[in-house]
Amino acid sequence: MPIDSSLIGREFPPTPPLVVTAAEVTSFASATGSETRRVPATFPIVVTFRALLGFLEAEQVELARIVHGEQRFTYERPIVIGDELSATLSVTGLRQIEGTDILRTTSTITDAAGELVCTAGATLVHRADA
């Protein structure tokens, strides 16, 4: 089923806040063998992914048919333990190539004060018929 093109420009509700705990950061870092003293640079995917799941659920798209096409994080400041992060996903583009939907999304990741921490741009490839 192709994804509805009227989605372009739509903003989805913010995710519930994710409290960044030391345990969560350690488990994320150790899964990739990272020994950084910082919160790993790709950690905001955790909250970005929650926003993506909310979007897929709202649009009744099956996760197994999604392949990640592109991802970019641009930081306003580093993430630290104790941050409460929330992601708000918008659909910024959609094109279709032979039954495959290519969705562009932008998620803004904000802290408890509502300040922008990071912007996550993602391209998602929806393989409708394999």
Added chain:
Amino acid sequence: MSALTAGTELAPQEFVVRRSDLVAYADASGDQNPIHQDEAIAQLVGLPGVIAHGMYTMALAARAVATWTDDAEVVEIGCKFTAPVVVPAEGGATVRIAGVVKSVADGRATIALDVTCAGEKVLGAPKAVVRVG
């Protein structure tokens, strides 16, 4: 730590990705997409087999950058996922990450990465920008 001056080639780093790593990463990231764990489902949607999360490979790239830069603050990181990292049930897949410092200006160093698996590029235009000085 390598000197972050324009043109510096950073020593390549290699990482082995195993299926058990993908399970740990799925739990840590929340991305339980079965294509990263279940061979049958991966093939059902047209993939050659279980593939690593693209974000797993990007995390390895970030890990390499942290090592090269002595844990510098990352202000930007991104790439395209151009080819899958297929992870066999036995052993694993080896991801190789090379990098070169493209520019250093205004307190920021831009590192262009080259990320391959079995000699094939798996990330498109991978790049990280870190704060220096």
